[in-house]
Amino acid sequence: MIDLRSDTVTKPTAKMRQAAFEAEVGDDVYVEDPSVIQLEEKAAEMLGKEAALFVTSGTQGNQIAALTHCKPGEEVLLEASAHLFLYEGASMSAFAGVQPRTIKGNRGAMDPAEVAAAIRPDDIHFPETGMICLENTHNKAGGAIVPLENMQQIYETAREHTIPVHLDGARLFNAVAASGVSVKHYASQADTVQFCLSKGLGAPVGSIITGSSAFIRKARKWRKRLGGGLRQAGVIAAPGYIALTEMTQRLVEDHENARLLAEQAAAMPGLSIENQVDTNIILINVAGRGETAGEYLEKLKSNGILAVPFGPQTIRFVTHFDVSRENIQTVIDRMHRL
Numbered sequence: 001m002i003d004l005r006s007d008t009v010t011k012p013t014a015k016m017r018q019a020a021f022e023a024e025v026g027d028d029v030y031v032e033d034p035s036v037i038q039l040e041e042k043a044a045e046m047l048g049k050e051a052a053l054f055v056t057s058g059t060q061g062n063q064i065a066a067l068t069h070c071k072p073g074e075e076v077l078l079e080a081s082a083h084l085f086l087y088e089g090a091s092m093s094a095f096a097g098v099q100p101r102t103i104k105g106n107r108g109a110m111d112p113a114e115v116a117a118a119i120r121p122d123d124i125h126f127p128e129t130g131m132i133c134l135e136n137t138h139n140k141a142g143g144a145i146v147p148l149e150n151m152q153q154i155y156e157t158a159r160e161h162t163i164p165v166h167l168d169g170a171r172l173f174n175a176v177a178a179s180g181v182s183v184k185h186y187a188s189q190a191d192t193v194q195f196c197l198s199k200g201l202g203a204p205v206g207s208i209i210t211g212s213s214a215f216i217r218k219a220r221k222w223r224k225r226l227g228g229g230l231r232q233a234g235v236i237a238a239p240g241y242i243a244l245t246e247m248t249q250r251l252v253e254d255h256e257n258a259r260l261l262a263e264q265a266a267a268m269p270g271l272s273i274e275n276q277v278d279t280n281i282i283l284i285n286v287a288g289r290g291e292t293a294g295e296y297l298e299k300l301k302s303n304g305i306l307a308v309p310f311g312p313q314t315i316r317f318v319t320h321f322d323v324s325r326e327n328i329q330t331v332i333d334r335m336h337r338l
Contacts, residue, residue, distance in 0.1 A: 002327045003306045007171075007199040007254075007280060007320035015246075016203065016239035025234035028054070029224070035234030039241045040208070046244070047187040049210035053219050054237055056228050058170045059088045061194035061207045063095055065166040066131060067222045068215060069192070072097030074130030077118050079105040081140035084133055084168055095226075098130055107276070108138025109146045112153035119161050132158050134190060135168040137175045142275025142283045142316075143258075145175045151189035169195040170207070174279040177251035191215070200251050200280060200320055201243035205236050208244075247321070254280040254319040257328045261317060264332045271335075280319045287313040296338075303334040 026032035044052040055061045080102040103110045120126040136146040158165045167190035192211035197203035262277045270289030286296045293309040310316040
């Protein structure tokens with residue numbers, strides 16, 4: 001079975017498994033796990049931030065950011081199809097007590113003027129704007145790269161109003177690999193950044209939040225409150241270190257495979273590509289076949305291919321390092337037969 005459902009299905013490499021086996025460990029709640037400390041220090045250095053915190057998932061990292069930046073009753077500005085809004089179980093409202101206010105974007109990028117206009121004035125009727133959230137790459141927009149200039153404009157506005165900016169950078173290193181913009185440049189346009197060590201980087205579990213030392217100190221307590229106080233966490237941090245230091249450069253291969261699949265699928269009768277394929281996500285519309293996404297997915301599955309629905313007639317395919325160029329060619333051949 002060729003699994004293109006998501007890059008979350010990647011398996012840890014042999015080197016990651018060996019690193020987990022050999023990891024030097026300690027109690028991370030006491031900040032005594034050498035492998036976790038090494039990972040956090042490396043992440044902070046790479047992103048140009050003062051400090052970093054190892055967390056269990058991207059969702060936990062994003063929620064810790066909201067809890068640390070915001071007060072109950074405040075409002076968070078974010079793009080209308082942001083992961084934080086659509087796919088995190090309304091946890092911002094459930095845990096931080098804040099309400100999301102969405103702004104429709106273009107390929108995941110909000111108009112800076114609309115963001116500025118959405119910042120609440122000082123009025124007893126309104127909530128205060130507690131945080132602005134960006135997402136790069138943007139999942140729902142098909143792995144689109146939000147331009148650095150767009151982030152800069154929004155960050156400048158936020159600083160004028162003393163509002164923190166959080167970057168959901170779950171696939172940030174995909175943006176780096178595809179754009180050539182350094183991860184420090186992207187990270188410099190947000191006060192805090194969350195990125196995943198799993199997904200395309202291949203670690204079995206974990207994400208990182210980076211920010212100022214003061215922010216991370218508060219975030220560490222919120223991680224504890226959320227049940228994320230880790231003990232001998234080096235066994236999962238060590239594979240994360242391999243992911244961070246050795247797996248970021250190879251993401252270009254996933255992007256090349258995604259473009260190949262998109263180009264070939266676009267030429268097939270009844271199929272059309274919905275997104276500009278910037279990175280490793282392809283959105284294929286099957287409306288021209290007169291089928292639903294579910295119906296076509298069943299045919300794919302019977303031909304040894306897994307993908308996921310992304311709309312009534314849209315299917316998402318995600319390339320990753322467990323899917324080779326040969327696998328992609330096999331997928332193309334089988335889709336041609338369909």
